[in-house]
């Protein structure tokens with residue numbers, strides 16, 4: 001399965017954000033998107049999910065133009081930057097709604113074992129984010145869009161998610177964006193930088209220095 005995000009044009013009023021984007025994401029690969037604050041990464045994922053209507057877009061799956069928003073097809077799971085888990089339902093039930101189990105989750109994320117029958121409001125901000133990321137990544141779907149899954153998460157669990165993403169990509173298209181660029185470099189098979197409103201395919205990490213995204217690369 002191949003997802004192509006093509007010809008995206010987005011402005012908010014007279015504020016020009018994206019133009020001429022082309023991103024190709026495939027099942028079996030993780031596609032990373034990097035870019036400075038405000039370059040339009042979150043807007044791009046919202047456009048792919050279908051929540052944001054740009055001035056122009058072409059979304060293709062296996063070459064077939066998708067005229068309807070992808071979220072209608074239930075093919076896509078989207079970790080956005082806003083809270084999405086209902087507050088009034090016990091978390092174990094939320095997991096069941098996603099066809100997942102709390103028991104499997106705590107076997108990977110041990111520190112959650114202390115919660116016996118938690119609701120989302122019992123958790124810290126980072127813990128909520130861990131749950132949301134787990135649900136979006138691990139539940140069924142062909143396409144997973146992850147907007148800043150690593151921010152606010154303790155390093156051991158960032159490593160855990162990198163491990164899970166590498167497993168899940170075998171049967172999913174995964175598109176990920178985050179400012180933790182070292183982790184994005186680690187987990188991604190294909191990489192794009194959004195700069196000057198457009199997408200630039202990155203083949204060598206040294207290009208990130210050439211394009212002024214970072215001053216130097218970690219040794």
Ligand SMILES: Nc1ncnc2c1ncn2[C@@H]1O[C@H](COP(=O)(O)OP(=O)(O)OP(=O)(O)O)[C@@H](O)[C@H]1O
Pocket residue numbers: 012015017035036037038039040041042043044
């Ligand atoms: N609803 C909106 N109305 C007007 N401007 C918006 C709206 N949403 C986003 N923007 C602007 O569009 C630009 C891109 O925002 P977006 O959140 O997509 O960037 P980003 O690359 O994800 O940023 P960050 O890395 O800081 O999260 C920003 O300048 C932002 O202020």
